[in-house]
Amino acid sequence: MSASSYDADVLVVGAGPAGVAASLMAASVNLRAIVVESGPVGGKLHRIGAMDNVPGCWSTGPQLAEALTADLERLQDAGRCTLVRGHGLKVSGHDDRAELVLADGRVFTAGSIVVATGVTELSPSELEWVSAPTDFSPSPLWRATPQELTGRTYVLGADRPLGTWLRAHPDATTTLHVLCPPSDEYKAAEVEDDGRVRLVPVSHAAISRPASGDGWTVEVKGQDGTKNVYAATSILNNLGSKPAGLTGLISDGDGYHPSNQQHRRIRIAGDLRSARFQRIATAQGSGAEAVLAYYYDTALRPMNGATR
Ligand SMILES: Cc1cc2nc3c(=O)[nH]c(=O)nc-3n(C[C@H](O)[C@H](O)[C@H](O)COP(=O)(O)OP(=O)(O)OC[C@H]3O[C@@H](n4cnc5c(N)ncnc54)[C@H](O)[C@@H]3O)c2cc1C
Structure with a gap:
């Protein structure tokens, strides 16, 4: 040819x-x-x-x-x-x-x-540090508007779109509870001084529906082995x-x-x-x-x- x-x-x-x-x-x-x-x-x-x-x-x-x-x-x-x-x-x-x-x-x-x-x-089912029901399909963080984020918001992963979202919405007051596995720690460093971010270091996060009511239950195993359970109004995907x-x-x-x-x-x-x-x-x-x-x-x- x-x-x-x-x-x-x-x-x-x-x-x-x-x-x-x-x-x-x-x-x-x-x-x-x-x-x-x-x-x-x-x-x-x-x-x-x-x-x-x-x-x-x-x-x-x-x-x-x-x-x-x-x-x-x-x-x-x-x-x-x-x-x-x-x-x-x-x-x-x-x-x-x-x-x-x-x-x-x-x-x-x-x-x-x-x-x-x-x-x-990436979707949650592709990562070992997250377990969730098969129908769990969180919206991506990059698409969320501050107006949508009412209640307690959890973010799965500390990939770089987190910094972009914070810069794009300087007036947003929502607190983002960011579940951060060890592999994302170096990326989380660039947002740790932003008062709207609460970093939650995790080794594993189990997400389930609560026995009653809306939202999600998030069971977190910390990197030091401690276990905590949180109630989330919404969960956003920022897994990379x-x-x-x-x-x-x-x-x-x-x-x-x-x-x-x-x-x-x-x-x-x-x-x-x-x-x-x-x-x-x-x-x-x-x-x-x-x-x-x-x-x-x-x-x-x-x-x-x-x-x-
Ligand atoms: C939320 C977010 C914030 C970011 N912020 C920054 C930033 O501030 N600064 C920065 O430098 N970078 C940033 N990045 C990274 C940056 O966007 C990427 O590095 C860049 O877009 C990569 O360019 P690319 O051409 O390789 O891929 P892409 O931009 O992903 O383009 C790939 C294209 O290929 C097309 N495509 C895919 N598969 C097929 C197929 N099979 N057939 C035909 N077409 C296909 C897609 O539709 C797409 O148009 C950010 C990324 C995200 C997601």
Whole structure:
């Protein structure tokens, strides 16, 4: 298969910060890109109520998502990229091509695929330190408004959206009782001075319905072995995330997908690479880097007889 018979030079799966950066870089080195996205352009940016660590004057995620949407529209208008609505299912790398299969059966080929599908929320049943009824499905903290939080609110986990929520709602007076397992302690450090947070160090939390009345009963085993029982009006999910990779990717021990372990035609960008670098700026950098790597390593050099 030659470069001219590919559907695109570069297929980008996911149009969050990493995927859009990959598309911008592809256009700048004159590579044809197809971007496959199953949701709104901008990805997790739509969940960020307040931010201050991104180059530019962006104070909320949706503002930046709007700018990324405009970037993709501009690339499409210029004929440098095509946005395809769909859900990527499976990738494979071959000597002469990389291939992507969508959930609806469509198949695309390219010289390289950049997978930038990010991470997805963990649910209580996936973590050993929480036990709860099978129908327990708490709403995510990032979506909660202060007005909804009446009564005693418990938050499962001290993942970083906790700090974002507090910054996004500086006038909220609700106390958040945050059940914090040892694995989240380093993240809790950034909110421990906020008077609205009560950190509850836990080794295990058992959630059940009370014998009578509404809400939840939370039985906590502390890290020192002590046991306490609390009544919660509401419980919110802030348990963190897991990689949202595609079939065909190689995983490390944590389930993430390091770029350097994949087939040479498949690269990983953004949050999907590792639990360690989950930030907008590093996602953007890795998206651009993934395309440059293909451009210099492969697109400019023949690969097993193929021109690209
Ligand atoms: C509540 C919250 C607050 C945050 N606050 C900050 C902050 O203040 N500063 C900061 O730097 N970072 C923050 N982050 C982290 C930041 O949002 C991420 O690091 C960044 O969005 C990662 O970009 P990405 O492109 O890798 O993934 P994502 O933004 O997750 O984008 C992935 C895209 O892929 C799409 N997708 C997924 N699977 C498929 C599939 N199979 N087929 C097609 N499309 C698919 C998704 O719909 C999504 O659009 C926050 C995250 C959250 C959740």
